[in-house]
């Protein structure tokens with residue numbers, strides 16, 4: 763596996779080693795020992811899987827308690843995946859990074875705790891799977907506005923007027939009104 767840096771120090775791109783043959787391909791999508799040695803000492807407690815149609819934007823979500831680190835990848839289609847640094851002590855606080863993840867490029871993104879995360883579906887359909895370093899805690903889940911005027915994420919909307927959002931995401935909070943992110947478990 764290859765680990766690549768992004769413009770935010772702790773957000774990493776992971777390119778797994780793909781073994782192709784006449785049957786198709788094989789790859790290790792997660793190996794605890796390699797992940798801990800090369801990426802982060804976090805362990806995972808929950809796997810998630812979602813399917814979305816083109817133009818859907820899920821996010822930008824974060825939890826103010828039980829903050830979740832996420833190892834994300836796409837198993838069908840393509841998304842533009844975004845992480846926003848919400849760690850007040852970070853020198854990249856309020857900055858974002860975006861990467862195209864697809865079933866074809868097999869790239870993964872490590873989104874550490876303390877980030878808001880979301881993605882825009884670029885293909886007709888996309889299936890998104892990811893590992894989380896803590897449990898879902900709806901009581902402490904927040905949605906940061908996808909088009910926050912301070913963060914200024916450059917979503918590749920292309921011909922889309924605006925993305926398709928859940929009611930929760932339509933009513934997200936602005937960066938300037940962020941609650942204190944609580945690190946405790």
Ligand SMILES: Cc1cn([C@H]2C[C@H](O)[C@@H](COP(=O)(O)OP(=O)(O)O[C@H]3O[C@H](C)C(=O)[C@H](O)[C@H]3O)O2)c(=O)[nH]c1=O
Nearest residue numbers: 810812820821822823824832879880881897898899928
């Ligand atoms: C996240 C989650 C949701 N749910 C239930 C709650 C709702 O009844 C239903 C759909 O939830 P939601 O609309 O929040 O799903 P997404 O919009 O895909 O949320 C995710 O979107 C972005 C991409 C993220 O990074 C987060 O992991 C996650 O918040 O699943 C659960 O039961 N467990 C869970 O861990």
